[in-house]
Amino acid sequence: GAVVSQHPSWVICKSGTSVKIECRSLDFQATTMFWYRQFPKQSLMLMATSNEGSKATYEQGVEKDKFLINHASLTLSTLTVTSAHPEDSSFYICSAHRDRGTDTQYFGPGTRLTVL
Amino acid sequence: KQEVTQIPAALSVPEGENLVLNCSFTDSAIYNLQWFRQDPGKGLTSLLLIQSSQREQTSGRLNASLDKSSGRSTLYIAASQPGDSATYLCAGSSNTGKLIFGQGTTLQVKP
Numbered sequence: 001g002a003v004v005s006q007h008p009s010w011v012i013c014k015s016g017t018s019v020k021i022e023c024r025s026l027d028f029q030a031t032t033m034f035w036y037r038q039f040p041k042q043s044l045m046l047m048a049t050s051n052e053g054s055k056a057t058y059e060q061g062v063e064k065d066k067f068l069i070n071h072a073s074l075t076l077s078t079l080t081v082t083s084a085h086p087e088d089s090s091f092y093i094c095s096a097h098r099d100r101g102t103d104t105q106y107f108g109p110g111t112r113l114t115v116l
Numbered sequence: 117k118q119e120v121t122q123i124p125a126a127l128s129v130p131e132g133e134n135l136v137l138n139c140s141f142t143d144s145a146i147y148n149l150q151w152f153r154q155d156p157g158k159g160l161t162s163l164l165l166i167q168s169s170q171r172e173q174t175s176g177r178l179n180a181s182l183d184k185s186s187g188r189s190t191l192y193i194a195a196s197q198p199g200d201s202a203t204y205l206c207a208g209s210s211n212t213g214k215l216i217f218g219q220g221t222t223l224q225v226k227p
Contacts, residue, residue: 043217109159
């Protein structure tokens, strides 16, 4: 159990367009979902924490108007990269948490975004 | 502010060796400590979760320890195999569930 999926697995888009990435918990309800970004040969950096039915909490330095997060249900969170630019090219990974603090986070397979 | 450091950044060993990966963290008020494996271009696979009240966890050939007083965790891999080649990440969490990741150790096990 505890499977998290992401869609799409990779996307290539033109500069200036917006891209939506979905994160779904397939067999459990996620009270909290997290979005991370990983640049090549670097570690994961937390971008934002998403709780169902409330606004996301963004980490320092992450533009909330550029990275729109919607956690519409207990099984789905979306990240929209608005007006994407080449510097937004990265590997975006989500994770889902069942029980805050007491449980491991379950990670999605990641989405590779390339902005031309 | 929690900071997590992993040493070494890269490690290459012959097959069959036992090895230790190190992780250190600055805030002893850590809630739990997790070790993950990441294959190139892939997501993360959780290996072991050590809660703050625990000192170690074992799964197969893997053993992870946690010493909050010294701010250290180690991942021990016994009898390494080429299939163990990957990047290993440790991450500390607060009671809000936020994970702070180390930079990772890239392991290569040579046949």
